[in-house]
Amino acid sequence: MTELDDYRPLGRSGLRVSPLALGALTFGSGPHCADDDTARAVFRAYTGRGGNFVDTADNYSAGRSEELVGEFLRDVGRDDVVLATKYSGPGFDGGKPLSDPRRRSNGRKNMVASLEASLRRLGVDHVDLYWLHIWDGFTPAEEVMAAFGDLVRAGKVRAVGLSDVPAWYATKAAMLGGPPVTALQLEYSLIERAIEAEFVPLAREFGIAVQPWGAIGGGFLSGKYTRDGGGEGRLAEGAPYRSAAETRWAVLDVVREVAAEVDATPAQVALHWVTRRPSMPAPLIGARSPGQLAETLGALALEVSDAHLDRLTGASAPELPFPHGILARLNAGLPG
Secondary structure, eight states, rough: OOTTTEEETTTTTSOOOOOSEEEOOBBBBSTBBOOOHHHHHHHHHHTTTTEEEEETTTTTGHHHHHHHHHHHHSSGGGOOOOOOOOEEEEEEEETEEEEHHHHHHHHHHHHHHHHHHHHHHHOOOOOOEEOOOOOOSEEEOOHHHHHHEEEEEHSSSSEEEEOOOOOOHHHHTTTTTSSSEEEEEEETTTTTOOOHHHHHHHHHHHTOOOEEEEETGGGGGGGGGOOOOOOOGOOTTTOTTOOOOHHHHHHHHHHHHHHHTTOHHHHHHHHHHHTTTOOOOOEEEEEEEEHHHHHGGGGGGGGOHHHHHHHHHHHHHOOOOOEEEEEEETTTTTOO
């Protein structure tokens, strides 16, 4: 049975991390956040079981998430935690996105200023992993990787990663000869497997870890939704899965079947499947209460057979984009 203290390498870096990383998006203020005391209880429950990988960002609750993580770090040894934060994500005010091109810039000026502000909020002199949060669409990889290199040499950052960037951009960044790209943080679940076409092969080629987010499909794979939208799973107007494609409902049907067979919740099964995928050492999870965290961590203890995993993988197999579909057909049966 896997436990949180079953530490594994994060890419080719010297960092060793828990098999599930605690995302601090739910720390701070907002309709989906825990209050401060509950957030502290979640943090303590995670680290108390040996969890060591905590992920936050400068835009989570306008920096309040970082402040809380900094306070909670004082309850544990700083060196016992692999601390990650991000810069250049969109800001929010009352749940509404804010558009400020200066804050969204991936460039050196914003990177350095954002890191200094994050270090102050966290109350530390360095972070173990610093992420570019979202590509801004124009800053060249050369500038980003050169600035990352300066921060690594200054001792303020131990390793660097890229979140929500195109595959070509990540490939170029990995080939520039700067600090190694340690990890890619990308959406991945049984209903969102697009990264398998380009990102997974490039990560394998360069020894980069993939850190999935959204492992339960934004809540869809929790099993609380129904096709007719009735009952507990009634979908509000504008909900992301109100008009979910039948292919996604078919995946959820299989998730429910497997969950019943292994005595687990659909969410646990969906997360467990992600934890069993290669080169994905530490999927992100979030929790708004210690009870929710305990239920989520139950995914690590599941006894799921290879046959079950094959059913889930087969049911959720995506249509391959060009040229991967034609290559698969033409190269079928060839050695290697």
